[in-house]
Amino acid sequence: MYVYKISHRPSGKTYVGKSARAPALRWADHINELKCNRHQTKKMQRLWNEECDITLWDFSVAWEGYLGSTDHKYKEAEILQMIPQELRLNDENTLVLTLETRDKAIQMLKDGVRYVDIKEKLNLSLGTISNIKREHASGISFSLRKGYYGGIKEEITQ
Secondary structure (H helix, E strand, O other): OEEEEEEEOOOOEEEEEEEOOOHHHHHHHHHHHHHOOOOOOHHHHHHHHHOOOHHHEEEEEEEEOOOOOOHHHHHHHHHHHOOOHHHEOOOOOOOOOOHHHHHHHHHHHHOOOOHHHHHHHHOOOHHHHHHHHHHHOOOOEEEEEEEEEOOEEEEEEO
């Protein structure tokens, strides 16, 4: 698994992504999508359309890990957060889940904080919170007595 950066040298703008594909193949995918005007990231496509010159772009591997690891999700977020917002080519709605945020969510789950309160405090989706619980805090159990989660009552017991 790789976390990579694609940088437009003249503007300093950078896209951060992750892939299990070989870096050269993933870079070729991006180039093909850009040339065909169908890249999923609109900011990157607009910048490409201004100057369709491959020599103005750099592709680099920022992190490499093994395929079974979930670390790539957090590494991607950490690398993306190092780039100032105005220089990011990633869409604004790209989820940035760092290890720090994940650890806060785990602690809040262990402390019995409701999903909706974790969502509000950490700006995470309910699905992300559920995934964190499943992957990292599976020892926490729920019963249907107190609080609300999507209309379903819950109580966290340890």
